[in-house]
Amino acid sequence: MFKVSIMNFKAVFVALIAILSWNEILARTCDNKDENPYLMFSTKTSYFKVFNGSNIHDENDIPGCQAKSLWMLARHGSRYPGSDDILVMADRGVEIKDAIVEAYSSGKGSLCHEDFIQFQSWSFNWTQDDGSLLSESGKLEMFQIGQRVRKRFFDDIKDETHIHFRRTYKKRTGQSAESFAEGAFPDQSVEILKPLHTDPLLRFFDFCTKWINDIDENPETYKEQRLFGETDVMKKTLKDIGLAIGFNEELNLTDGLIIYDICRYEQAHQPDKFSVWCSVFQETHLKVFEYYEELKYWHKNGYGHALNYLMACPLVQDAALTLQKEEIGKSGTFYFSHSEAILPFLAALDLFKDKEPLRHDNFHTMSERHYQTSRIGSFSSNVIFVLLECEEFPQKRLLTYHQERRIKLPRCDSDPCNWDQFMSRYQDVIGCQFDQLCGTDDQANEEFINLDSNSGETNNAKSLFSLKLCMLCTFLFGSALINS
Ligand SMILES: *[C@@H]1O[C@H](CO)[C@@H](O)[C@H](O)[C@H]1NC(C)=O
Ligand SMILES: *[C@@H]1O[C@H](CO)[C@@H](O)[C@H](O)[C@H]1NC(C)=O
Ligand SMILES: *[C@@H]1O[C@H](CO)[C@@H](O)[C@H](O)[C@H]1NC(C)=O
DSSP states (O other): OOOOOHHHHHHHHHHHHHHHHHHHHHOOOGGGOOSSOOOOOGGGOOHHHHOOSTTOSSTTOOTTEEEEEEEEEEEOOOBOOOHHHHHHIIIIIHHHHHHHHHHHHTTOSOOOHHHHHHHHTOOOOOOGGGTTOBOHHHHHHHHHHHHHHHHHHOTTOOTTOEEEEEEOSSHHHHHHHHHHHHHHOTTSOOOBOOOOSSOTTTTGGGTOHHHIIIIITOGGGGHHHHHHTTSHHHHHHHHHHHHHTTOSSOOOHHHHHHHHHHHHHHHHHSTTSOOGGGGGOOHHHHHHHHHHHHHHHHHHTSTTSHHHHHTTHHHHHHHHHHHTOOOSSOEEEEEEEOHHHHHHHHHHTTTTOOSSOOOTTOTTTTTTOSOOHHHHSSTTOEEEEEEEEESSSSSEEEEEEETTEEOOOTTSSSSSEEHHHHHHHTHHHHHOOHHHHHTOOHHHHHHHHHHHHHTTOHHHHHHHHHHHHHHHHHHHHHHHHHHO
């Protein structure tokens, strides 16, 4: 028999109401979750969010033309945070997590219940040994780019196909080169050039004394970013986030950036899983943090100062020389470097330039900016040049791809670019007066060699010096040919 007394019914009813109102305070569901969350995190954006496959057609097939040589510059794939950042996350990050869980448990904040559960069970297991290494998703980014490059340009590997790989001395670029090679040339044994401890080509930024002194190490460079951190836009953002996670005191920028960092690194690590740390941000908040990052890169590696990008000229020069090197068969040159190389390189080509400078006070007007590091400088960002040999005029043409998508070079009249036009319109960059730009005359070079000889690197530095000279003469020889 089923029998409920009025008393019991009342008790159940009261309990039900209590649960319902409890629910209302504490167990807000995640119904309002964005189906399509904003996942653009400046230079810590996963390549999977930038490359979406929709642009892969046979768009590299230009009738009457053959791809002769290919030159690629790529940033390493998605990586772990640096070991210092890992330490901060393991320390302050875990404290913040505990505070979030505690706040929720005492009815504060506006997280939904599912997010609370995820925070509660969140643990941090990256160690300092992981610091700056390529993550599994970073390897996959590179592997897949390799596969697509193979499919598009190297599906007919022959004996006379020349493949050159070069990377910086950082482990993550070596891991990137390896993963890329596995995807692109699975049946070949690809030789990856032993990393040079000092590499004036892939790490030109280490050599530009003037840039190091006047820009990189100059606090003025970071002024716009710092000022943006003090604007009402940022204050409101921090306040919103503080309220969402139920912080007693106001959330400061330091803690805000730690939350942002855990969010974006986790997101790049596991692109298919939404990191609970990202759930404390609304889309506008993420755009504010993205702009905060942008202000650093634009002033340090972008259009903020001409030297930032003019000093990338060794790479542009190398592309010009390497692509037209007379080799029998087809050639592919693959370089693996860092955001400090690819961002200046893009700017040296005049790409993604805005009419307005990026400042602390124009966040809103620059919302549709071209210079968006999330898109142009994500993990695994890449530029590919392909030199075509065509039956009809112009016989030499240059295809340019950014993030595997064809783009028109700003100084060219068309895409593909007439090769001669490329050589003449970018002559100032290709001509590359690196030492003059960077205040590193021959004396400085000699000092450099001497400095290195103390640490037993003489041979390396000397051979690099002659490499540079050799590049210069090849170039002069090359342009003499063009002019003739
Ligand atoms: C892919 O990316 C392009 C360029 O950013 C964009 O226009 C397009 O909408 C994206 N497609 C999908 C399915 O996300
Ligand atoms: C860290 O956690 C992730 C996800 O829970 C797991 O896949 C990974 O194996 C863990 N790593 C270590 C070193 O415990
Ligand atoms: C930010 O706030 C936390 C917690 O209140 C505090 O420990 C930390 O010192 C603050 N940092 C700065 C730079 O004010």
